[in-house]
Amino acid sequence: MARAIEWLDGKLRILDQRKLPREQIFADLDNYQDVVLAIKEMRIRGAPAIGVAVAYGIALAASSIRTTNKDDLLAQLNQVMQAFAASRPTAVNLFQAINRMKKAARGDGVAEIKKSLIDEAKQIHKEEVSATEKLSQLGAELIKDGFTLLTHCNAGALATAGYGTALGVIKAANEQGKKVSVFVTETRPLLQGARLTTWELMQEGIPVTLITDSMAGYFMKRGEIDCVIVGADRIAANGYTANKIGTYTLAVLANAHGIPFYVAAPTTTIDLSLTSGYQIPIEERSPEEVTHIQGIPIAPAGIRAANPAFDITPNQYISAIITEKGIMRAPYTEGLKRIGPRFLL
Amino acid sequence: MARAIEWLDGKLRILDQRKLPREQIFADLDNYQDVVLAIKEMRIRGAPAIGVAVAYGIALAASSIRTTNKDDLLAQLNQVMQAFAASRPTAVNLFQAINRMKKAARGDGVAEIKKSLIDEAKQIHKEEVSATEKLSQLGAELIKDGFTLLTHCNAGALATAGYGTALGVIKAANEQGKKVSVFVTETRPLLQGARLTTWELMQEGIPVTLITDSMAGYFMKRGEIDCVIVGADRIAANGYTANKIGTYTLAVLANAHGIPFYVAAPTTTIDLSLTSGYQIPIEERSPEEVTHIQGIPIAPAGIRAANPAFDITPNQYISAIITEKGIMRAPYTEGLKRIGPRFLL
Numbered sequence: 001m002a003r004a005i006e007w008l009d010g011k012l013r014i015l016d017q018r019k020l021p022r023e024q025i026f027a028d029l030d031n032y033q034d035v036v037l038a039i040k041e042m043r044i045r046g047a048p049a050i051g052v053a054v055a056y057g058i059a060l061a062a063s064s065i066r067t068t069n070k071d072d073l074l075a076q077l078n079q080v081m082q083a084f085a086a087s088r089p090t091a092v093n094l095f096q097a098i099n100r101m102k103k104a105a106r107g108d109g110v111a112e113i114k115k116s117l118i119d120e121a122k123q124i125h126k127e128e129v130s131a132t133e134k135l136s137q138l139g140a141e142l143i144k145d146g147f148t149l150l151t152h153c154n155a156g157a158l159a160t161a162g163y164g165t166a167l168g169v170i171k172a173a174n175e176q177g178k179k180v181s182v183f184v185t186e187t188r189p190l191l192q193g194a195r196l197t198t199w200e201l202m203q204e205g206i207p208v209t210l211i212t213d214s215m216a217g218y219f220m221k222r223g224e225i226d227c228v229i230v231g232a233d234r235i236a237a238n239g240y241t242a243n244k245i246g247t248y249t250l251a252v253l254a255n256a257h258g259i260p261f262y263v264a265a266p267t268t269t270i271d272l273s274l275t276s277g278y279q280i281p282i283e284e285r286s287p288e289e290v291t292h293i294q295g296i297p298i299a300p301a302g303i304r305a306a307n308p309a310f311d312i313t314p315n316q317y318i319s320a321i322i323t324e325k326g327i328m329r330a331p332y333t334e335g336l337k338r339i340g341p342r343f344l345l
Numbered sequence: 346m347a348r349a350i351e352w353l354d355g356k357l358r359i360l361d362q363r364k365l366p367r368e369q370i371f372a373d374l375d376n377y378q379d380v381v382l383a384i385k386e387m388r389i390r391g392a393p394a395i396g397v398a399v400a401y402g403i404a405l406a407a408s409s410i411r412t413t414n415k416d417d418l419l420a421q422l423n424q425v426m427q428a429f430a431a432s433r434p435t436a437v438n439l440f441q442a443i444n445r446m447k448k449a450a451r452g453d454g455v456a457e458i459k460k461s462l463i464d465e466a467k468q469i470h471k472e473e474v475s476a477t478e479k480l481s482q483l484g485a486e487l488i489k490d491g492f493t494l495l496t497h498c499n500a501g502a503l504a505t506a507g508y509g510t511a512l513g514v515i516k517a518a519n520e521q522g523k524k525v526s527v528f529v530t531e532t533r534p535l536l537q538g539a540r541l542t543t544w545e546l547m548q549e550g551i552p553v554t555l556i557t558d559s560m561a562g563y564f565m566k567r568g569e570i571d572c573v574i575v576g577a578d579r580i581a582a583n584g585y586t587a588n589k590i591g592t593y594t595l596a597v598l599a600n601a602h603g604i605p606f607y608v609a610a611p612t613t614t615i616d617l618s619l620t621s622g623y624q625i626p627i628e629e630r631s632p633e634e635v636t637h638i639q640g641i642p643i644a645p646a647g648i649r650a651a652n653p654a655f656d657i658t659p660n661q662y663i664s665a666i667i668t669e670k671g672i673m674r675a676p677y678t679e680g681l682k683r684i685g686p687r688f689l690l
Binding site: 022049095130183185186187188189191194195198199202207208209210211212213214215216217219221245246248249252253255256258287290291293294297298299300304305306307308310313 | 366367451521528530531533534536539540542543544548552553554555556557558559560561562563564566591593594597598600601635636638639641642643644645647648649651653656657
């Protein structure tokens with residue numbers, strides 16, 4: 001499996017997720033502005049992967065700041081962190097990473113601070129890999145032999161710079177010898193399901209059926225789906241979960257058909273500072289992502305289009321939240337408070 | 346508004362709906378095989394429009410059969426009707442049209458039969474136009490001033506060779522001076538919403554917002570949708586309705602949000618021979634329609650894809666069925682029996 005993000009010789013090597021699966025193109029980013037842009041343009045995407053990329057991006061920025069004055073370094077780093085904070089609003093991992101890097105920016109001199117930032121970024125990456133491995137093992141217990149799962153968007157290795165969240169659980173179940181197969185929704189507008197999730201699952205040899213987003217209800221009604229499993233971009237203190245647009249619709253459908261609906265995410269995705277999921281900011285992206293597919297117009301010129309990138313799934317639709325610290329079930333507020341990191345940016 | 350289907354100098358002129366809205370290309374079909382192909386390839390689409398095209402296609406075939414023997418003519422016409430019957434399985438209007446044309450194939454001689462078939466096709470067309478105008482006027486009573494509607498796929502003039510069904514109702518409300526605006530789901534895989542419905546509504550000057558199929562739940566939850574209105578490909582005796590894939594999902598969502606869900610269709614779409622909607626045959630189309638968008642691959646080579654073209658919406662999700670003979674509400678079985686044509690092929 002190609003690595004989505006890698007720290008290599010003081011640069012950030014990323015696999016360009018806009019080009020997959022047609023082209024496997026790696027880019028070596030040697031300045032933080034390119035990392036910010038790669039996040040905005042979703043060449044790097046997925047909440048945990050964004051967090052890791054931001055950490056490395058801050059380390060990269062620090063390395064290239066030419067100053068011998070510690071305060072000057074910290075002032076410049078503050079600007080860098082603001083640029084990252086403004087890159088995408090919904091995934092909380094981004095803000096968690098900034099928060100941790102801010103705390104790590106300490107030491108007697110400039111060189112020491114720069115080194116500690118690189119160390120912290122590597123540590124964040126390491127912890128994310130470990131968390132996704134752990135939660136995947138835990139979550140696999142929910143998957144029975146013979147299950148057909150449905151997943152949305154991409155919550156795999158590409159999205160996490162680790163083992164994956166929703167796809168990690170599926171992969172772990174598969175590695176335990178359970179026979180599983182997966183319906184993958186294409187996930188318009190940017191087709192992460194069609195392009196990325198299919199690609200990851202095919203590499204694992206797990207049987208995949210690609211469907212359009214509009215087909216999920218049809219297959220649930222026919223009794224062909226045993227459970228739905230998705231990742232998350234931010235989980236509020238009450239368990240309400242922001243995830244890729246379309247997730248809420250799948251949750252309502254799963255509920256109507258009595259199908260379990262699972263959210264898999266590392267605890268870095270939990271935001272205890274928000275008491276309700278409806279406080280999570282929803283990114284509105286360019287209408288062109290809707291009116292065009294891979295650059296080709298699919299609608300009349302001048303059409304108005306909406307493009308909310310995420311939606312909120314209320315906790316009553318969520319059967320369980322799978323984290324590296326355990327599987328939570330309703331009521332979520334107590335469980336999440338116990339395990340979730342406090343977001344204190 | 347360009348006409349989707351027109352009988353012109355003994356040929357069938359169609360507007361190629363695969364090319365819209367980028368190109369407005371008309372094709373003059375002068376043999377029935379091309380009409381069959383145009384239906385299979387969805388250059389002509391929408392249940393009522395398919396019915397009209399089939400009627401003209403049979404008249405066209407009759408005109409070109411070179412025989413002076415009446416029985417020979419009828420035998421050859423039987424083959425033609427079988428070819429049309431095999432073109433697409435779900436829309437019942439196709440079978441209703443064949444049925445009517447079969448009954449119209451009578452007269453003392455070959456010339457008389459040929460003429461009566463052309464007359465019958467024109468009559469079917471005229472009745473469809475009239476039915477869609479009537480049902481649109483009736484349905485408009487359900488639409489209040491200031492309503493924001495959501496529609497799926499294309500149930501407009503293009504789909505009906507008339508005034509439209511779901512879009513007819515919206516157009517009629519607009520013409521009555523009610524301020525309405527419309528969310529249009531793009532309708533993957535073939536994007537009839539993005540390509541055709543937006544184009545029709547923009548020509549009427551009705552405000553349109555294009556969304557992906559996955560966004561409908563988001564906007565319902567936000568309270569931005571006042572009602573959902575769709576067309577139909579076949580309505581069973583119990584009111585269960587086959588319509589474009591994704592319709593069922595919208596109906597479940599509308600139900601979960603307490604939003605009225607209307608089906609608009611001429612009575613030619615009603616099939617009283619089926620006691621349950623689950624007896625309606627669902628067409629499975631080529632997986633390439635899912636794995637490719639306008640010829641461009643969007644998924645890894647060799648991926649398996651499902652492509653059911655329709656789904657079934659159970660009657661408990663349908664607030665009303667709007668026909669030219671009145672607005673039906675639950676329980677549907679009695680009302681539909683009273684107004685629906687008996688399908689007797």
